[in-house]
Amino acid sequence: MTINVSRRGFLKATAAGTTALLVGVNAKGVLAAGSTASAATDLNPFVKIDADGTVTVIIKHFEMGQGTTTGLTTLVAEELDADWDAVAIDFAPANTERYKNLFFGAQGTGGSTSIANSFMQYREAGAAARDLLVRAAAQKWGVDASSISVENGMLTSGGNSAHFGEFVAIAATLEAIEKPTVKTPDQFKLIGSEKLHRKDNTGKTNGTAMFAMDVNLPGMIYAAIMRSPKFGGTVVSFDDSGAKDVGGFIAAQVLPNKAGVVAFGKNTWAAFQARDALSVEWDFSAAETRSTDAMIADHKAMLDAPQFDVNHEVPLASVAPILADAATTIDAEFDFPFLAHAPLEPENCTIEPTEKGVRVYDGCQFPTFTQPMVAAILELDPSQVEVKTLYAGGSFGRRANATSDYNTEAAMAFAVSGRKVPVKLVWSREDDIKGGYYRPMAAHRAKIGLDADGKIIGWDHRVAVKSIVKGTPMAGMVQNDVDPTSAEGVSESLYNVPNFGIGLSDFQTPVPINWWRSVGHSHTGFVMETLMDMVATQTGQDPIEMRLSMLDGGTANQARMIEAIKLVRDISGWKKGDKRGFASHLSFNTCVAVVADITVEETSVHVNKLFMSVECGVAINPDVIRAQMEGGAGFALSTILRNQITLTDGEVDQYNFPDYELLRNEEMPEIEVAIVPSNNAPTGVGEPGVPPTGPAVANAIFAQTGKRIMDLPMTKAGFDFV
Structure with a gap:
């Protein structure tokens, strides 16, 4: 097996034999074009067009099943008016300066940012390539560029017609436009299409895809x-x-x-x-020698005296006298276990x-x-x-x-x-389950004060969790000693909550932790949406109507969430008094709302159906969006129902899928996903389906049994899932 992957090798391979057109970003950070290794020494391309007309999109974000190869290719093919079936993909070489994630400043994939940070970059690369080909065709045919139309990889003017490859030699000699005009939403043919097949489908089906x-x-x-x-x-x-x-x-x-x-x-x-x-x-x-119970107790002890104020506008100490004057208070504690990522390829x-x-x-x-x-x-x-x-x-x-x-x-x-x-x-599966880099264990404690009319007047929220970024190359994210991933979802809540104090403590352990699908939102979303349900119950309000009353639409994200909530209310046929569960959450700048229908028989719970709505800006690939919502829900259900990583004297108890069990086919509910129509810039979809799924199910359990789920997994509350 011989694979040439260096940047120099990539360009040499491109230049070998017939000429190819390269369009990408040059050393000055602007769009440029070239064809040979000597002409493109400072160019890292996003688009390559060969003499046979094949378009190759260079993917700067890796593909782990989330659909980046399809999404980024759609952006280029849309603006290029390429033939979708003739567009190929290749992964970019390591080059931070040329292929960095524009949100991170580093070459990497994560945070549901792949499409969001590449939206204009890849569209403009496609539009620039189209412009070069049109000008090259105009030169070759001796016609005005405005007379040339482009469709499915073909250029046409009067009686002239030819595929892209016929013009790459000339196009490669032209100077690329630095800021090409991109299409307006009404001109989209591929973006938003329900008919596009995923670019990785064939290789993953016939076994030719290289993992x-x-x-x-x-x-x-x-x-x-x-x-x-x-x-x-x-x-x-x-x-x-x-x-x-x-x-x-x-x-x-x-x-x-x-x-x-x-x-x-x-x-x-x-x-x-x-x-x-x-x-x-x-x-x-220097090793961790505590067992799980001791670690939980140590987390909860840290809630008594938080180390940091997350909301500096409302110090935690200022909330105490307000709560002392409340007519009613709601008190709750939650704990969450370590969780493994358990990807199918270790x-x-x-x-x-x-x-x-x-x-x-x-x-x-x-x-x-x-x-x-x-x-x-x-x-x-x-x-x-x-x-x-x-x-x-x-x-x-x-x-x-x-x-x-x-x-x-x-x-x-x-x-x-x-x-x-x-x-x-x-790594073996056992290595992976026992090997660390888990979603961190976490504990929450909240006290919510209500006045005589049932209105929230103050909220004391405390979190204890090990920091993911402190002491790592990502420590630049820390602000005022606070790791934002520890309390995100609480600190970024869209609800209009007065006197919202948030305290945070950094738990210490040698157990290595890491981002886990939806990161801090995986526990903060569960807590916030359970607490909101508790407020609705305490005040006798419909869970959906209460949340809408706390979103006045004063910000763009509040307005987006209102649309998501109303849409899921409509598709689910929600009615006040239903024995169902509801939750909504903003994460990674995407709004998701979920209604859960379940059946409870004694201690057995079956999740029958989930209704999900998502507001994620313009829907590049609707089928991929639905798949990510479904996958996120299934991922969440696997973990909230039964999964946990526990330790005995510092050693992990679980070892493989028999005791870190994934969701079974018969346990996967029917899922109906609705996408809020939008022409806003796209936001992430890989992770936002996870946070609201768990609390929607937990709130449905309460609606049917009167039992609140405070500690995960839910089996700790005595429920079995079938």
Whole structure:
């Protein structure tokens, strides 16, 4: 298997043989065009058009199933008026300056930002390419450019007609317009189409799509790592005598950071078996040794005296006297467990030596992290580390951790192997479930004060959770000592809540944590929407009408949420007094509202149907949006119903899907998704379906049983799900 992935290699391959047109961003950060390696030395293209008319869209965001390859391609093809079936895709090489996420300033995928940050960038690249082709055709045919029409990859003027490829040689000599005119919504043909097939469907169906796990290089050896059973443990010594009896065993070495022992084998099975046969002595002096109950208690103790005020306009201390004068108060405590991401393709990474350094094969979510970290371990310049991004079989945030853990593990394994042959590191499912980088454990405590008329007069909200970004390269997100991901969803609530004080404490543990699909919103959304339901119950109001009364439409997002709530109310046929559940939440600048229909028989709960509405700006690919809402709901149900990561004396109890169980087919409810019509700029859809799903179901359980779900998973409340 030979894959040339360097930027220079990409351009050389493009220039080889027939001429191709490249359109992208140059060193000055403006749109430019070229055709050969020499003419495009400062150009990283978003669009490539070959002489045979094939259009290739260069995808700067990796694909983990969320639909970026389809969405970004749609933006280019729309403005280019390309033939959808003739448009191909390729992943961008690692180059932060050229292919950075415009919201992050780094090359990476996450936060449901792929389409939002690329919306105009890719459209303008497509429009610039179209303009170049039209001007080239006008020159070749000797006609006025205004006489030329473009449709399905063909240019036409009078009796002249030809495909894109006929004009790339001339187009590549022209100067690209820096700010091309893009279409207005009434001109869209592909954006918003219900008929487009996903660009990754065929390869994933016939097996030709290359995932990181599929990489198989000549002479490659395999690596598996024995990691500390307690987070934070380090290797004292090891004995590999048992591993030597395993067929295919090559060698074992302590990792340079002493976080584990790597076993090398001639195949994956040999590496796993040899790893499991190692005898390792560990130093647990700096390791986590608490059990789950103790960690929950320590979280809740931190709620007594929060470290930081999140809302500086309303210090937490100022809320206490207001609550003391309340006619009624609502008090509630919640706790949430660690959660694994559990992507179906566990972490894996292959590193091979090259003439100038190394090449990394990975479903790489953040090349900006991976490239320099691998380089530092191998004592290389980052430019000597090529990153070949392949498809990833899920991530949900796992592959985006700021330490690039499995990439750096692979680099360390490569280093101690001798650096002569490719090394493929593979995590087992057990490695993944027990290996950390979880959604953090969290605890909330809230006290809401109501006046004699049932109006909210004050709200004391406290959160204890380990910070995801402090102490990482993402620490620049911290403001006034507050990690915004810890309290998002509370601090960003759309509801008009007076005297809203928010306190935060940073829990400390060696257990590694990470973004998890919807990040802080995964627990804050559950808490806020449960509390809102409690207020509605206490005051005798309809849950939907009460929320609408707390959204006056004074901001754009409030107005969007009102539209989402009204739409789900309509499609679900909601009526006051229904024994159903409702929740709505803003996350990643997208508004989602959910109505849950369930059946409860004694302690058995079945989720029958979810109605979901989403306001996400212009719907680039409606089918992808619906799929992401459905997938987000299924992901949420898997975790709220029964999933948790627990520890006994610092060691994880769960090991695989039998005890970290995914939602079964028969448990998946019918889901009806409605998209609010909008011409606003698109917002994220990969994560926003998760936060409101859980509280909608929990509120439905209360509506039917009178029992509030405060602690997750819901099995802790005595319910089984069927």
